[in-house]
Amino acid sequence: MRAETSLKRRLLIWLLLPLTGIVTLVLIQAYTSAVRTADRTHDTLLAASSLIIAERIQWQDGQLWLDLPESALKIISGPDQERVFYQITQSNGERLTGNATLPLPGDKALSEPGNNVFFYNGQLHGMPLRLALRHAYITTWDQSRPYDIIVAQTRHTRNQLAHTLFEGSLLRTVILAVLTLLGIRLALGIALRPLTRLRQAIRQRQPNDLSPLTLNLPHELDELVNTLNSLLKDQATSLKRMQRFIADAAHQLRTPLAGLQARAELALRKTQPEDWYAALQILQHNAMRTTRLSNQLLALSRVAPDTATPHTLCDLTQLARQSVMDDQDRALEQHIDLGFEGNRSACWVTGNEWQLEALLNNLLDNALNYCPPHSRINVSLSCEEDYIRLSVEDDGPGVPAESYPHLFERFYRAASADTQGCGLGLAIVATIAQSHGAEYQCRPGIDGQGFAVDITFQRSSPTSAGFQD
Amino acid sequence: MPQPWRNTPCVIITLMLTTILGMGQGQASERFHYPARVEPSSPLEIDAALDHNMAEPLLKAFTEKHPNIDLTYTNYNTFEVFNRAQQSHSSKTAADVLISSAMPWQMQLANAGYAQPIDTPNARQWPQWAQWRRELFAFTFEPVVMVYRQDLSQQMPPPRSHDQLLTALNSPQTQLKGQVITYDPHVSAFGLMLGMHDARFSPQFWALANALSQARFQEGGTTNEMIQKIIEGQARLGYNLLGSYAIQAAKQHPELIVQVPEDYALVVTRLALQPRNAPHPKAGRLFIDFLLSDQGQSLMATQTPLFALKHSIQGPWTAQSLKSKAGTALHPIPIDTGLLTILDPLKRRTFLRRWDQTRTDSK
Numbered sequence: 001m002r003a004e005t006s007l008k009r010r011l012l013i014w015l016l017l018p019l020t021g022i023v024t025l026v027l028i029q030a031y032t033s034a035v036r037t038a039d040r041t042h043d044t045l046l047a048a049s050s051l052i053i054a055e056r057i058q059w060q061d062g063q064l065w066l067d068l069p070e071s072a073l074k075i076i077s078g079p080d081q082e083r084v085f086y087q088i089t090q091s092n093g094e095r096l097t098g099n100a101t102l103p104l105p106g107d108k109a110l111s112e113p114g115n116n117v118f119f120y121n122g123q124l125h126g127m128p129l130r131l132a133l134r135h136a137y138i139t140t141w142d143q144s145r146p147y148d149i150i151v152a153q154t155r156h157t158r159n160q161l162a163h164t165l166f167e168g169s170l171l172r173t174v175i176l177a178v179l180t181l182l183g184i185r186l187a188l189g190i191a192l193r194p195l196t197r198l199r200q201a202i203r204q205r206q207p208n209d210l211s212p213l214t215l216n217l218p219h220e221l222d223e224l225v226n227t228l229n230s231l232l233k234d235q236a237t238s239l240k241r242m243q244r245f246i247a248d249a250a251h252q253l254r255t256p257l258a259g260l261q262a263r264a265e266l267a268l269r270k271t272q273p274e275d276w277y278a279a280l281q282i283l284q285h286n287a288m289r290t291t292r293l294s295n296q297l298l299a300l301s302r303v304a305p306d307t308a309t310p311h312t313l314c315d316l317t318q319l320a321r322q323s324v325m326d327d328q329d330r331a332l333e334q335h336i337d338l339g340f341e342g343n344r345s346a347c348w349v350t351g352n353e354w355q356l357e358a359l360l361n362n363l364l365d366n367a368l369n370y371c372p373p374h375s376r377i378n379v380s381l382s383c384e385e386d387y388i389r390l391s392v393e394d395d396g397p398g399v400p401a402e403s404y405p406h407l408f409e410r411f412y413r414a415a416s417a418d419t420q421g422c423g424l425g426l427a428i429v430a431t432i433a434q435s436h437g438a439e440y441q442c443r444p445g446i447d448g449q450g451f452a453v454d455i456t457f458q459r460s461s462p463t464s465a466g467f468q469d
Numbered sequence: 470m471p472q473p474w475r476n477t478p479c480v481i482i483t484l485m486l487t488t489i490l491g492m493g494q495g496q497a498s499e500r501f502h503y504p505a506r507v508e509p510s511s512p513l514e515i516d517a518a519l520d521h522n523m524a525e526p527l528l529k530a531f532t533e534k535h536p537n538i539d540l541t542y543t544n545y546n547t548f549e550v551f552n553r554a555q556q557s558h559s560s561k562t563a564a565d566v567l568i569s570s571a572m573p574w575q576m577q578l579a580n581a582g583y584a585q586p587i588d589t590p591n592a593r594q595w596p597q598w599a600q601w602r603r604e605l606f607a608f609t610f611e612p613v614v615m616v617y618r619q620d621l622s623q624q625m626p627p628p629r630s631h632d633q634l635l636t637a638l639n640s641p642q643t644q645l646k647g648q649v650i651t652y653d654p655h656v657s658a659f660g661l662m663l664g665m666h667d668a669r670f671s672p673q674f675w676a677l678a679n680a681l682s683q684a685r686f687q688e689g690g691t692t693n694e695m696i697q698k699i700i701e702g703q704a705r706l707g708y709n710l711l712g713s714y715a716i717q718a719a720k721q722h723p724e725l726i727v728q729v730p731e732d733y734a735l736v737v738t739r740l741a742l743q744p745r746n747a748p749h750p751k752a753g754r755l756f757i758d759f760l761l762s763d764q765g766q767s768l769m770a771t772q773t774p775l776f777a778l779k780h781s782i783q784g785p786w787t788a789q790s791l792k793s794k795a796g797t798a799l800h801p802i803p804i805d806t807g808l809l810t811i812l813d814p815l816k817r818r819t820f821l822r823r824w825d826q827t828r829t830d831s832k
């Protein structure tokens with residue numbers, strides 16, 4: 001069952017993709033926030049350090065005095081012994097003191113208003129640094145002198161803090177992802193169990209068991225089960241029909257064959273060649289009938305509604321005119337007036353060409369068979385907006401109205417009929433009409449005399465009609 | 470190959486008279502060479518601010534232990550050690566090991582990333598307070614002391630603490646007028662460091678400074694120079710002298726009495742580091758590891774009064790024995806970035822101005 005494993009895989013993939021995406025996003029967010037937290041924590045120390053320095057700066061005797069306190073450097077060096085740097089410059093850039101020449105922040109950071117401490121990253125001799133620049137003023141009674149204090153530390157501690165913080169959330173996220181995965185696996189197993197049950201139910205079936213499935217399955221599977229059941233039902237019906245057809249056909253073939261045998265035996269007992277000649281004539285006649293019967297049976301089996309046949313666009317005008325033309329010779333021979341009545345323009349139906357030909361031939365065959373000389377047969381085609389009607393009418397002897405309901409049954413022959421037919425022609429017509437979604441109907445023929453059959457095709461959806469038994 | 474002279478250092482003293490900026494005095498840098506005794510040899514250059522006679526037992530033992538090392542020991546003053554290190558980038562004359570008691574300068578070098586971390590077994594186990602980032606190692610424990618001539622005690626009870634020194638200086642019948650000698654902070658960065666720490670320790674330091682000025686104290690540039698003056702009788706009491714040198718001198722001059730102040734005594738440590746651009750880092754690491762090893766520390770405890778810092782070492786000169794005598798009065802100068810403030814020019818100016826003011830006030 002490859003399809004089933006791939007269903008599971010598809011589900012897993014489509015659950016995993018968003019999960020991976022979410023996990024990645026969460027981790028990126030966790031990392032940036034860890035870095036931000038670490039920076040904020042240590043930036044506070046940098047700010048404090050610069051403040052301690054700022055508070056110790058004095059202006060006296062026209063000179064700047066600073067008793068740089070140890071604590072200012074110790075707090076940013078910390079227990080992890082970061083390297084520390086500081087620098088004090090006048091705002092004109094003149095250097096006052098410091099233990100290194102430190103990089104300055106970009107103009108963008110400096111232009112931020114309402115802030116007198118700026119934090120930024122920089123480098124000194126290849127060492128990555130975090131720096132804080134504080135704008136401060138030495139105010140005396142007569143003036144206020146601006147100057148800048150920069151303090152800096154190496155990034156070791158804050159990177160470590162960021163890593164510790166990130167590792168924590170990494171662990172949490174990974175545990176969560178793993179649990180989610182396990183959950184998904186479990187849920188998939190449980191959710192897909194009805195499918196497994198369905199599969200087992202189908203697999204365990206006997207090949208001739210066509211009864212509907214009775215399983216308690218989730219309603220999402222209802223449609224599948226219903227489709228399966230209707231398929232099974234169709235199978236059962238078509239199987240039944242086939243069996244009946246075979247039985248009927250065997251039965252029907254037995255009669256003429258038994259007749260043939262009886263006639264042949266009777267003739268063999270005779271000694272006169274004239275008797276043999278008469279018997280051979282009858283034998284030939286019966287053989288013809290049997291051939292006709294087997295042809296019709298074959299035709300019927302081929303047009304059976306469950307034999308799928310491709311549908312194409314067929315021009316019904318063309319088909320009808322052709323059939324009329326083909327039967328013209330036979331009509332002339334029998335002195336029957338066979339004519340076509342209808343528009344010359346093409347009239348398209350979706351259907352199967354040879355089946356439509358067979359339909360026309362059977363109808364014409366009937367009319368030619370049952371009408372006496374000098375009768376009229378009229379094939380007409382009317383193409384309306386929403387339907388197409390094909391009619392074959394004659395003014396022959398017709399059929400008694402009480403026989404109408406049975407005419408389309410197989411092997412049914414009206415009382416008036418001669419011995420030629422085998423009663424399958426109209427059944428073939430009906431089957432073909434059904435498989436084209438067309439309606440069929442019989443009625444009295446020309447001028448209320450004779451016999452007529454109407455086949456009405458629906459224009460709107462020629463193929464959508466369901467099959468009927 | 471054992472030679473009879475193998476342990477006597479082949480002392481090639483290259484006397485290089487150098488003018489030392491900032492120290493204001495001429496001093497010779499002495500170079501000592503301990504040739505390797507087996508081939509192939511590996512050179513080792515040590516730039517130190519540590520008298521050779523103090524270092525000698527260590528150097529001997531080290532070369533004994535590693536006969537393949539071709540050791541060159543050059544004794545500079547503290548400023549020159551620093552200056553050479555700073556210039557080593559351009560002049561390419563880097564040493565493999567730097568040793569100096571000028572703690573702020575050593576810290577300045579380490580902080581600027583000049584030193585490389587050392588990861589030897591002894592370095593790993595070294596106490597946290599006595600190292601910085603494994604780049605800077607304190608390996609001695611040298612108290613800052615008062616030194617006086619024995620004959621002083623015949624005239625007055627010799628001061629045993631800062632407080633007693635202040636009282637003695639302030640008493641009207643003081644014998645100490647013109648007899649006290651201490652570092653000139655203008656000249657000696659080491660003296661400046663001690664002064665700053667004194668001032669930080671107690672504001673009473675300024676009273677003492679005042680009293681010293683009243684008593685018209687003399688100023689010196691190095692401990693050895695001041696001890697020489699005391700030996701010669703030009704001064705009778707030295708304040709804030711380096712204990713290790715004083716004890717070493719007292720070994721030959723019994724008239725010198727070394728007094729560790731009883732109220733509080735600063736302790737300085739000698740700091741060793743290995744420059745990043747050391748040409749022979751392996752040999753350098755070996756030497757620093759030796760300084761921190763039990764063997765090296767034992768030598769400092771017994772043969773040379775540098776005072777072993779390591780806890781477990783036995784001997785007359787150990788941090789442990791000093792602590793058991795002076796107890797909580799010992800205040801080692803912490804090895805941290807606080808040292809950098811001592812180098813701040815503005816802070817120095819502030820301190821020196823105050824120092825000078827006490828002197829002009831008392832005139």
Ligand SMILES: Nc1ncnc2c1ncn2[C@@H]1O[C@H](COP(=O)(O)OP(=O)(O)OP(=O)(O)O)[C@@H](O)[C@H]1O
Pocket residue numbers: 292296366367368370371394396397398399407412413414415416417418420421422423424425426427450451
């Ligand atoms: N045009 C017609 N005129 C008179 N009776 C007809 C006509 N068409 C059919 N019938 C009657 O309907 C019966 C059924 O016709 P159907 O075509 O099904 O069978 P069949 O003609 O007897 O045999 P088949 O056509 O199979 O050889 C015929 O037996 C006949 O009695």
Ligand SMILES: [Mg+2]
Pocket residue numbers: 362365366369421423425426
């Ligand atoms: Mg027929």
